[in-house]
Amino acid sequence: MKQSELLRVENLRTYFYSQGRTVRAVEDVSFSVQQGSTVCLVGESGSGKSATAFSILNLIPKSMGRVVAGKVLYGGEDLLRISQRRQRTILGNEIAMIFQEPAAALNPVCTVGEQIAEVLRTHKQCSAREARRQAKAMLDRVGIPDAQRRLDDYPHQLSGGMRQRAMIAIALSCRPKLLIADEPTTALDATVQSQILGLLHELQADTGMALLFITHDLSVVAEIADRVLVMYAGRIVEEGDVMQIFDDPWMPYTRGLLKARPGLHSGDGSSRRLSAVPGDPPDLANLSIGCSFRPRCCHAAADCAYRPPDLETVRGHSVRCMHWRQIVEAAGEPEAVL
Amino acid sequence: MSIDIRVSEPIVGETEDKLVLAPPRRGRPPAARIISLSILFLMILLALAAPAITPHDISEQSLLSRLQPPVFAGGTDDHPLGTDHLGRDVFSRLLFATRTTLFIAFAGVFIGVVAGTLGGLISGTLGGWADQCLSAVVDAQAAVPTTLVALTAVALAGTHPLVLVLIIGFSDYYRYARIVRGQVVALQGRSFIEAARCSGASPWRIAMRHVLPNTFSPVVVLASLSFAEIVVLESSLSFLGVGVQPPNVSLGSLLGEARNYLISTPWLAIFPCVVIVMITVAAATIGDWLRASLDPRSRT
Structure with missing residues (x-):
């Protein structure tokens, strides 16, 4: 190829x-x-x-x-x-970007669903209803269980891993290259x-993004x-x-x-000092x-x-x-x- | 030789219930909140309904029945809170005074919040020389005593009610401007603002959707505190005679009229004072509660 x-x-x-x-x-x-x-x-x-x-x-x-x-x-x-x-x-x-601290990179006063929908509506002409539907699909895609309910959660209600998944959902909502x-x-x-690495790998295989x-x-x-x-x-x-x-x-x-x-390290069990x-x-x-x-x-x-x-x-x-x-x-x- | 097989007891519903802890209580005890909310609602309701429920016209004089005591101190049912030095019904005047004061306070806070928040948002978002100019104006106003500004403005522009509302509204917009500007500047470095920029949001959209909502919490707290202060400011101005003019009455002007009769008929001063204290304490309590419940981190 x-x-x-x-x-x-x-x-x-x-x-x-x-x-x-x-x-x-x-x-x-x-x-x-x-x-x-x-x-x-x-x-x-x-x-x-x-x-x-x-x-x-x-x-x-x-x-x-x-x-x-x-x-x-x-x-x-x-x-x-x-x-x-x-x-x-x-x-x-x-081109989309995700950050180190998902807790800080999500707006604390907007729900997760709103934040995904916002990106979608900025770039794709779609109705609020359609954006919400796609937001749910994205949350499903990144492996957040019970996506329908999580749409209306605020970032602080999610765990660290969930937040990073939500962040990825936001970044990938428009299918960036x-x-x-x-x-x-x-x-x-x-x-x-x-x-998270597995998820990124999987999404990459799916969408062909770099x-x-x-x-x-x-x-x-x-x-x-x-x-x-x-x-x-x-x-x-x-x-x-x-x-x-x-x-x-x-x-x-x-x-x-x-x-x-x-x-x-194998062998006698003594551990090597990190250099x-x-x-x-x-x-x-x-x-x-x-x-x-x-x-x-x-x-x-x-x-x-x-x-x-x-x-x-x-x-x-x-x-x-x-x-x-x-x-x-x-x-x-x-x-x-x- | 026996094998001891222990079957663990199934956990019955009763034990489960005991394990479930009651959610911890947050913030102020609800009693204070409920009382404050009821007081404020009652005040607003009375103020709105004042024209319908006052037993007497606020200007109706009757020199024959002047300085009557309230009903619990030997007065008549006709004047439940007694009469003033011109024989006017204190209860009716108190209702109208509350109406005027609350209206001015709400309008004042509204003007202050809108002007201050916009100013702060613009100042913090633009940065550079625009920020410096706006900040200079704001700092200059913060350095001048509000009462002095109000007295000057009234002397120049007259005592029209609109002038009073504007003066009171702009008396403390600078506090909102400062706090919002500070928040905006602090938020610029936050990574969710960068994330919004990275997702292609325009500066206007970032300001309105990401920055502004994150400044609400301190603004609400400040508004409730300054609601109380504006009630006091209006009262001071009216007490000094530059606020609400007769035949209108406000809590401050009632106090002003009552000051000659403090020794002989103290209730004339006590009633408006009690109302002022109730409004200010209730507003401050509610503001505190709003802050706790508006902060998304404390939501469950």
């Missing part, structure tokens, strides 16, 4: 301005999302994942910062340069998390991703198919992240010219401090490190991490 490109982000740059400092939240980010595929954006807190998502939708609050450069191509249009009116016909309709999910499972407990999934949880990535983007300090530091990233990580940062995952990536992420307002991961990198060499590494691509697998070949060779056989 030939896949075609749904969204392409080119050289996106988003800066935030606070207290006279310029925070380079997103620096020269380029990637594309194929129709019906799942792209995972992985990184630590503050690595620019959410800023990237909001930049794509051109919804960075003007009081905080702005997208200073780049293109977001969707259906032949640059989402950063279309009129607000045109943008509103795309958002919620063709792309769903941007900003850490949708982070606030949920593990069993609910896997239910998913841009933002997370810091590598086990989630392993479960759902087709393609993985690893972000560090506002830049993409490694990009590849999910197997490439998990079986053969090239960037020292990605290798560190994979080692920092807890896992089950954390040492140090803290750099101050994005005050980046040095060299590799931004250098201060935390155990393979750092002298030239890392002077020359910014470029993104180097081999067989669809990109890495932003000057010494990745030596590092991968020295490490020998990659650890089986999957």
Whole structure:
């Protein structure tokens, strides 16, 4: 099956301005999302994942910062340069978004049914009755039991998992082609998390939508991703198919992240200590010219401090490190991490 | 050797009933709420029905029967609450006074809420220089004592009832404006507003459908509190002689007339005072209850 490109982000740059400092939240980010595929954006807190998502939708609050450069191509249009009116016909309709905290992302004074119906009525010309009927169908679809009654519930009357299901119902009510999910499972407990992931997967298979999934949880990535983007300090530091990233990580940062995952260990029962990536992420307002991961990198060499590494691509697998070949060779056989 | 098989007792209905706990009571004890609601309803009812149930015309004088005591202090049935210094029936005048005061208070609160909420919503939504201008106006008004503004306005525009309603209405719109603006600004960062933006809602729609309803709760509470304050403000203005003018009466003007007779015939002052206190306490109590029940988080 030939896949075609749904969204392409080119050289996106988003800066935030606070207290006279310029925070380079997103620096020269380029990637594309194929129709019906799942792209995972992985990184630590503050690595620019959410800023990237909001930049794509051109919804960075003007009081905080702005997208200073780049293109977001969707259906032949640059989402950063279309009129607000045109943008509103795309958002919620063709591109939808779900958030980390479903409790905060639902309007506390509107019922769930009203909130689904509102999106439907904004984008599709339909009567209130028809919107309500479709809202019920959506709640059924996302697996909320007793949907007819839940339509008239307020968000606080639902459990955390139910709220995220309701949020998904709102986002998918207009059958978008792309769903941007900003850490949708982070606030949920593990069993609910896997239910929600299963649901997203199922809905994706049903509707053929693409998913841009933002997370810091590598086990989630392993479960759902087709393609993985690893972000560090506002830049993409490694990009590849999910197997490439998990079986053969090239960037020292990605290798560190994979080692920092807890896992089950066989044998004598002694548990391995998790190896954390040492140090803290750099101050994005005050980046040095060299590799931004250098201060935390155990393979750092002298030239890392002077020359910014470029993104180097081999067989669809990109890495932003000057010494990745030596590092991968020295490490020998990659650890089986999957 | 025996095998002990224990069959657990089926739980009978009786035990089940005991397990079901009564839902916890919330808020004020209902007695206070019921009393307050009844008082306010009674007041409104009496005020509406005043023309039909007053035994005497409020301007009907009878100097021969002036300053009669109320019926429980040795007066006659003809004047259940006695008569004032011109022999007018206190009961009739009290009913009409309540009518006037309640009308002015409701109209005043309505104007304040509408003007203030709109101002706050516009100010908070637009931001930038529009917000600064509106906020400056609001802060300037908050710095000037209301009574002084009212006295000046009456001196300039006369004592027409409409002027009085407007003055009272605009006396505290700034409080709604401030509280609504604060809410609007605070809500801008909330993620359900972002979610609405992400779903393609226009700024106008977000303001009306997502922001505004989320500001109602504090506005309702403030309105009930300021309802009480507006009753007092109207009374003060009328007491000072710049509010409701004869032959109309309000609770404040009744008090104003009664102040010369405080020692000899205290009931003239006591009755309007009692009505003012009842209205204000009842309004505040109901406001408290409204706040508890309007907050969706406390709904069951």
